[in-house]
Amino acid sequence: MKKDTILAVKDLYVNYYTYAGVVHALNGVSLEIYKGETMGLVGETGCGKSTLGHAIGGLLPNNARITGGSITLDGEELVGRSPEEMRIIRRDKLAYIFQNPAAALNPVMKVGDQIIEAIMVKENISKKEARERALELLKKLGIPEPEKFYKSYPHELSGGMRQRVMIAIALAKRPILVIADEPTSNLDVTIQAQILELMENLKKQFHQTTILITHDLGVVAQTCDRVTVMYAGTIVEVGSIYQVFKNPSHPYTQGLLRVVKFSETRSKLPTIPGTVPNLINPPSGCIFHPRCKYAKAICKKMKPELKEIENGHFVACHLYDNV
Numbered sequence: 035m036k037k038d039t040i041l042a043v044k045d046l047y048v049n050y051y052t053y054a055g056v057v058h059a060l061n062g063v064s065l066e067i068y069k070g071e072t073m074g075l076v077g078e079t080g081c082g083k084s085t086l087g088h089a090i091g092g093l094l095p096n097n098a099r100i101t102g103g104s105i106t107l108d109g110e111e112l113v114g115r116s117p118e119e120m121r122i123i124r125r126d127k128l129a130y131i132f133q134n135p136a137a138a139l140n141p142v143m144k145v146g147d148q149i150i151e152a153i154m155v156k157e158n159i160s161k162k163e164a165r166e167r168a169l170e171l172l173k174k175l176g177i178p179e180p181e182k183f184y185k186s187y188p189h190e191l192s193g194g195m196r197q198r199v200m201i202a203i204a205l206a207k208r209p210i211l212v213i214a215d216e217p218t219s220n221l222d223v224t225i226q227a228q229i230l231e232l233m234e235n236l237k238k239q240f241h242q243t244t245i246l247i248t249h250d251l252g253v254v255a256q257t258c259d260r261v262t263v264m265y266a267g268t269i270v271e272v273g274s275i276y277q278v279f280k281n282p283s284h285p286y287t288q289g290l291l292r293v294v295k296f297s298e299t300r301s302k303l304p305t306i307p308g309t310v311p312n313l314i315n316p317p318s319g320c321i322f323h324p325r326c327k328y329a330k331a332i333c334k335k336m337k338p339e340l341k342e343i344e345n346g347h348f349v350a351c352h353l354y355d356n357v
């Protein structure tokens with residue numbers, strides 16, 4: 035483990051128990067997050083991005099279980115903690131930003147008071163100090179007339195402004211790690227761009243460590259330092275933005291990037307051939323093999339490990355076995 039590792043997920047398995055059967059949502063996921071970085075987490079719908087985000091903070095629903103592996107945050111093991119212990123860890127160390135800020139905000143409390151509450155629940159400071167810090171934060175968030183904003187109720191604000199409140203609440207308690215799960219998906223494109231710019235500025239000002247979950251590779255390229263590509267409950271590629279975009283090495287990542295290039299030129303939207311596998315009965319070996327044009331015999335039999343193909347660039351693919 036590197037010295038500046040804030041979060042280390044090791045060989046994590048998560049299942050959902052449903053009437054249709056057991057959904058194997060995460061199958062041996064390993065990931066390290068370093069202090070001050072923004073890690074993008076991408077992959078098609080249903081590949082397990084939110085499951086991973088939820089598992090880290092103990093937010094999995096009742097029908098889910100972590101069946102193997104470990105999660106270390108700030109040197110502390112989180113797997114096996116009680117719900118009450120996890121509540122305190124979330125309060126003191128983590129912040130989540132979700133897609134729908136309206137649902138996460140208290141509708142009958144002024145936004146300023148909600149920010150103050152987030153500060154005071156963790157730190158033993160006076161209300162006056164907390165208020166000053168909240169206002170300072172609103173200024174840093176580039177909010178015009180912070181005093182007026184402070185006294186508004188959530189319903190008086192636009193979606194973009196509400197998401198700014200959520201970001202303020204998230205950062206007010208100075209969390210060790212922010213997990214932002216599709217924070218801009220519900221906003222229109224111009225607001226989306228403003229929020230992303232805001233997150234970038236905040237990163238520069240606060241050196242915040244963030245996991246940014248998104249479908250959007252453009253967003254990743256713009257805001258992240260590194261990227262993790264997931265496919266059907268596994269990690270297929272990890273590297274710096276430069277490495278992965280310049281030299282995408284897993285056939286799935288190559289497919290994803292090809293889709294992006296095509297949609298930029300607005301030609302007919304191509305898709306990666308085949309469909310995402312059923313996670314109740316996942317394919318044997320490499321889970322991508324049924325869709326992979328390079329698949330060989332070994333791919334049907336053996337699950338590939340993540341291998342380092344250049345410094346800090348990892349790929350889970352049998353094509354690289356001899357590299």
Ligand SMILES: Nc1ncnc2c1ncn2[C@@H]1O[C@H](COP(=O)(O)OP(=O)(O)OP(=O)(O)O)[C@@H](O)[C@H]1O
Pocket residue numbers: 050051052057059077078079080081082083084085086095097249313
């Ligand atoms: N509460 C649940 N009960 C049963 N299965 C679930 C539950 N939540 C998620 N799943 C299943 O687990 C798998 C991973 O889902 P998850 O929501 O983590 O994917 P995701 O990558 O976040 O997708 P999206 O991009 O659509 O948000 C999917 O097969 C999904 O159907």
Ligand SMILES: [Mg+2]
Pocket residue numbers: 083084085215
């Ligand atoms: Mg999700």
